[in-house]
Amino acid sequence: MSTASSASSVTRPPRWARKSTLVLAITILALAVFGATTQTWIEVRLDPAGASNSDLHVQGNKAATAVTALAVVALAGGLAASIAGTIARWITAALIALSAAGIILAAVTVILDPLGAAQGSIAAATGVSGGQADASVTAFPVLAIIAGSLLAVFAVVLPLAGRHWTSRTKYDAAARGKTSSNEPVDEIDSWDSLSRGEDPT
Structure with missing residues (x-):
């Protein structure tokens, strides 16, 4: 077979299946989740009836402690996918998918029950748990859910795209x-x- 015919028989992977594209996307999404956990997820007013400024700002790594660790797992999985073989890539994709599911579940839990998620921080700040307070969520748990959902999509795409990696x-x-x-x-x-x-x- 000639060099020209050999070159023409090899096609470049589609853009969505390129290794660099997927690894970069997973890395950015995992870092986005990690960054979101450093921001305020819950705003708590410790004295709802009082006029004094008694607000407590609860970061994501306090409201949903597992999210930070899951973001690190997803990040490591994305980087590992760049050097993984076929079987290892399926395992890596499964780990990323499970991490994404955990991120989504934890963030949804915070949105559904912000006061419950903030109880640990309230107790640490006041020394009293179960006290009267108002709690509301910010946009960062929603951001974590969106990023986690996209991570789940890329986890499904990853082993399929790997078949194009010659x-x-x-x-x-x-x-x-x-x-x-x-x-x-x-x-x-x-x-x-x-x-x-x-x-x-």
Whole structure:
């Protein structure tokens, strides 16, 4: 087979299936969830009938402690997907999907019961739990739900897109014995080539 015909037989993955696109999207979404947990999720007025300023601002990592850890898991999963083989990629996708489900569930719980989610912070601030207070949620739990939902979508897409990745890692390339010089690569594959001392161009 000639070089020209070999090059024409290899098609570049569609944009949605590119490794760099998916890894970047998962990373950004996981960081968005993580960043949201550092913001105020619940505004609490400790003395609803009082005129004094007795507001308490409860951050997401206090209102829904699991969300921060789940965001880190999703971030690690997205980065691991860039070097994972076929089986590992399915496992990674499952972990990202479970993390996304946990993020959504925790954020919905805060929205449905903000006062209950703020009780730990109220007790820490006042020394009294179960006291009278008004609580309202901000937009950040909603942001976490949106980002978590998109993470779940990308978790489903990830193993499907992986079938278009002709050279997933330097280890896969070594197992095949050689990689065609005409094989299309994305940005992450280029970094793999550079780490092996090869010129990806």
